[in-house]
Amino acid sequence: MNRRTLLAALALPTLLAACATPDPAGSYLLGIGSPVRGAALNAPNLFGDLSRWQGQPGGAALAVVQIEYLAEALAEDPYWSTRTSPTVVMQMQWARREVRDHLGIHGGAPPEAVMGALRQAAEALDRGSRAAAEAALQGPAFSRGGAETLRLLASMPRLPRSAEAAGAVNAEMARQDNLRNN
Secondary structure (H helix, E strand, C coil): CCHHHHHHHHHHHHHHHHHCCCCCCCCHHHHCCCHHHHHHHHHHHHHCCHHHHCCCHHHHHHHHHHHHHHHHHHHHCHHHHHHCCHHHHHHHHHHHHHHHHHHCECCCCCHHHHHHHHHHHHHHHHCCCHHHHHHHCCCCCECCHHHHHHHHHHCCCCCHHHHHHHHHHHHHHHHHHHHHHC
């Protein structure tokens, strides 16, 4: 085995772990891949069925971050908004609205504020601090307060618009990959 093959084999587990990061702000493919593409490719697994996060409010919070992130990036990012099917953009907007309605997040809340609070809550839960997680979800964007929002995150149902959007955004990335490769 030559040196290049050995290095590639050693790096593969790290690359695969980076691809599966639940937070789209994470470093997709160690920073050489697009976080939007990474979020779209992981969409079916992370928010195709939100009920998979039963009892795991931190995981659910990061899945909601991914929905927020994709809904915003596909509509507003100059690169992605010109390449992405308007139908997929609309599906992501509907998914965001559906999740926000379920969790009591105000429709007009800035996505950055929502994502920041949800990330803080997930990080606090990782540290074992439920009180800090509740505090992170006390902001004006969260109409039901921290404790109730955390309870809802821990018992997410399967939401149909989110499931549809997860499949659609994943298929859209495959479509774009096919266009690039042809």
